[in-house]
Amino acid sequence: AHQIYHCPFCNVCRRGAGLGVDAVHCMGCNACMAPALHARHRCTERALGGDCPVCAAPLFDSAAPVREARCGHFMHSACFAAYTRVAYACPLCSRSLGDMSVYWKMVDALLAAEHAALPPEYAARRQAVSCHDCGGETDAPFHFVYHKCGGCGGYNTRVK
DSSP, X not given: XXXXXXXXXXXXXXXXXXXXXXXXXXXXXXXXXXXXXXXHOOOOTTTTSSBOTXXXXXXXXXXXXXXXXXXXXXXXXXXXXHHTTTXXXXXXXXXXXXXXXXXXXXXXXXXXXXXXXXXXXHHTOEEEEEETTTOOEEEEEOOSSOOOOTTTOOOOEEEO
């Protein structure tokens, strides 16, 4: 049997021992959350008022645990785990969901090995790119797939 408490601020019954025990109500977000999440989250008004971007179920009255991404968007913890097996960017804002620095170094090594094999007409070509992670706009060396941000050094970019 699960314990259930009523949050007078949410006006919803939730699973858990109660406010001050295993839940905290954030007045800014207008949602109950685990104390560990509350201590480190960025308060955004009504952040949990929408739907999970992965499964489209409402976040506010969900019994499933919720996770905040680095960008500040929320999704169910199980949805986050499943989604990050196949994608690395937030489905809402396209920012990287985790630390991609090791992967970016692997792409750097791959591109260094490929650069010598580029046809001469492409070797000096550059492309304008926008970075989803830092918001910068820079020129990147031409490649058919990867375009490195001159600001943060990542590859979470799009050609302009």
